[in-house]
Amino acid sequence: MAEPARVALALQGGGAHGAFTWGVLDRLLDAMTAQRLTVAAISGASAGALNAAALGAGLAHGPETARADLRQLWQTIERRATIWSPTAPWLTRSVPASPFNMDWMPSTFWREVWRLVYSPYDIWWYDNPLKDLVRGVIDFTALNDRKRAPPVYISATEVSATRRDVFTQPGLEVDHILASACIPEMFRAVEIGPDVYWDGGFLGNPPLEPLFAHATDLVVVWINPLHRPGGAQLNARDILDRLNEITFNIALVAELRGIHLINRLIEAGTLTDPRYRPLRVHFIEAEETLSGLGLASKATPPPGLIRELFTVGRQAGADWVARTRDLSALDSPEATAASHAAIEKLVGHIRYTAPK
Numbered sequence: 001m002a003e004p005a006r007v008a009l010a011l012q013g014g015g016a017h018g019a020f021t022w023g024v025l026d027r028l029l030d031a032m033t034a035q036r037l038t039v040a041a042i043s044g045a046s047a048g049a050l051n052a053a054a055l056g057a058g059l060a061h062g063p064e065t066a067r068a069d070l071r072q073l074w075q076t077i078e079r080r081a082t083i084w085s086p087t088a089p090w091l092t093r094s095v096p097a098s099p100f101n102m103d104w105m106p107s108t109f110w111r112e113v114w115r116l117v118y119s120p121y122d123i124w125w126y127d128n129p130l131k132d133l134v135r136g137v138i139d140f141t142a143l144n145d146r147k148r149a150p151p152v153y154i155s156a157t158e159v160s161a162t163r164r165d166v167f168t169q170p171g172l173e174v175d176h177i178l179a180s181a182c183i184p185e186m187f188r189a190v191e192i193g194p195d196v197y198w199d200g201g202f203l204g205n206p207p208l209e210p211l212f213a214h215a216t217d218l219v220v221v222w223i224n225p226l227h228r229p230g231g232a233q234l235n236a237r238d239i240l241d242r243l244n245e246i247t248f249n250i251a252l253v254a255e256l257r258g259i260h261l262i263n264r265l266i267e268a269g270t271l272t273d274p275r276y277r278p279l280r281v282h283f284i285e286a287e288e289t290l291s292g293l294g295l296a297s298k299a300t301p302p303p304g305l306i307r308e309l310f311t312v313g314r315q316a317g318a319d320w321v322a323r324t325r326d327l328s329a330l331d332s333p334e335a336t337a338a339s340h341a342a343i344e345k346l347v348g349h350i351r352y353t354a355p356k
Contacts (some may be wrong), residue, residue, distance in 0.1 A: 006215050009039050009043070009221065010220045015301075023310040024313040026070065029067045042153070045201045050073060054138055063218075077133070080133075080176065087318070119186060130178055131176075140173065153168050154176050155167075155200035155203065156190075157202040165195070201248045204249050204252075209253070216280060217279075221285075224244070224248045256346055262276055263340060263343075266278050279328075
């Protein structure tokens with residue numbers, strides 16, 4: 001039997017849209033159960049941190065425990081998700097691309113008006129609603145067991161210093177996950193020692209650098225759409241959506257640009273330092289589906305969205321496994337060329353033009 005493919009997983013954040021990643025991981029766990037795939041390390045930010053921690057803790061016991069933990073995580077989120085109006089789009093100027101788009105719902109408008117005036121610090125009974133979820137689902141004893149769990153890297157943004165901090169075992173705690181998922185409009189900043197943290201997605205969504213030492217193949221599960229055709233966004237809701245997508249993709253694109261540069265220098269023979277090696281980066285995404293959802297459903301997923309994203313994610317994971325010929329061709333010249341082409345396409349969006 002062939003050796004299992006060895007990959008490092010990079011899990012992007014995106015609120016409730018992280019259920020897409022749940023579906024992807026559920027499919028990849030099939031390959032782990034069949035001993036076709038080994039996870040060398042995992043990184044995550046925000047919702048990706050929740051997925052990374054649940055997956056890492058579960059894998060300490062085996063793929064089926066990881067599958068059950070991820071299912072418990074997202075089914076709990078689904079049960080807690082509440083909305084104030086039906087899923088049909090109200091007050092819309094045009095029919096949204098998805099029936100799950102919440103951007104034009106009255107409840108969305110009222111919630112955003114509230115956030116313009118009040119912050120989480122104005123709520124005297126405040127308690128982070130993710131705290132008991134994280135405690136109830138993630139087995140931190142198993143997660144911090146370095147002999148059984150894969151390395152897990154969780155990013156958070158230190159507010160005072162504009163610094164990306166990456167937390168890992170054996171000291172991962174509930175507060176590290178809460179810090180990584182701390183959207184400042186929704187949650188009070190998380191204090192860890194003298195430092196104050198907001199969402200990790202601002203400066204590392206997800207962080208790639210910690211994965212370099214663990215595997216040659218990085219698999220990025222991409223949630224926030226990178227491309228949105230049609231030029232400038234014309235209405236207020238679309239502008240907010242696109243700003244959110246750009247903000248939470250900037251750090252990842254920058255790290256991919258660095259990988260691309262190192263790969264080119266190695267191939268050209270300019271960089272010969274043995275500490276550096278070429279990396280392949282694989283992308284699992286569903287831009288067409290996710291770009292139609294809008295920003296609001298990240299915070300308040302309507303009924304059925306999480307289950308729908310799980311289904312879409314499982315299919316996207318299956319498609320990636322099929323493209324790599326059931327993972328047997330992950331390290332083939334074709335896969336290497338496809339990886340380089342994919343990164344080239346991303347960094348190719350940087351254009352240098354001289355004024356006429």
